Ligand SMILES: Nc1nc2c(ncn2[C@@H]2O[C@H](COP(=O)(O)OP(=O)(O)O)[C@@H](O)[C@H]2O)c(=O)[nH]1
């Protein structure tokens with residue numbers, strides 16, 4: 018995003034039953050970054066989030082809506098949003114939740130950091146970052162998931178599961194989006210890991226994550242299971258690759 022202004026930024030917001038939250042997030046985004054474009058990716062929410070997003074789009078030409086037919090997971094919603102972003106030539110693509118957990122007021126700082134990086138992660142676990150109002154169980158899950166991922170993948174990223182991030186479009190152009198099969202929240206680990214492997218610069222900037230006040234989390238046991246299994250698979254693959262390289266070196 019070195020030469021692009023904020024008019025070239027697309028904020029992708031996946032939604033499932035966020036009718037009560039979406040308006041406030043879009044309003045707050047507009048107040049801090051009047052020029053950014055917003056793409057709401059709704060999975061046919063039964064609570065009418067999609068229709069509400071259409072009303073927002075009618076009132077604001079910089080708001081766009083993608084309607085998908087069924088709830089297919091966060092990963093699939095983001096991939097669809099990313100493809101749309103690349104087809105429309107945005108310079109930077111942002112991931113942000115609809116439930117108010119990610120403060121739009123933190124986004125200008127994240128975008129500024131993108132001038133010196135390829136991927137900027139809004140991080141709860143670097144100095145200055147924090148989590149507000151999460152039950153202990155959720156905190157443990159998040160911290161444990163991060164520790165597990167760091168150990169399995171050998172990456173230094175402190176908050177690899179975080180969902181408030183900005184990518185230069187060049188990163189998403191280079192990664193093979195068609196190859197990404199992560200459905201749930203391990204999608205976040207998957208993309209950060211692929212970015213590191215591809216040699217992109219990843220930086221973390223501190224954010225305050227505040228648990229939603231309205232509506233329900235879509236986190237589930239199957240989402241956690243998918244993440245545990247996928248990260249184990251990537252970790253084993255990484256170690257097998259190192260072993261093979263070592264054997265080849267010894268033979269040479
Ligand atoms: N389109 C779409 N959005 C989803 C899906 N699952 C979660 N989301 C959205 O992803 C964001 C984060 O979800 P949330 O349930 O708050 O996760 P948590 O913060 O980890 O508890 C919210 O904006 C959700 O509406 C899904 O299957 N499809």
Ligand SMILES: [Mg+2]
Pocket residue numbers: 114116118229234
């Ligand atoms: Mg949430």
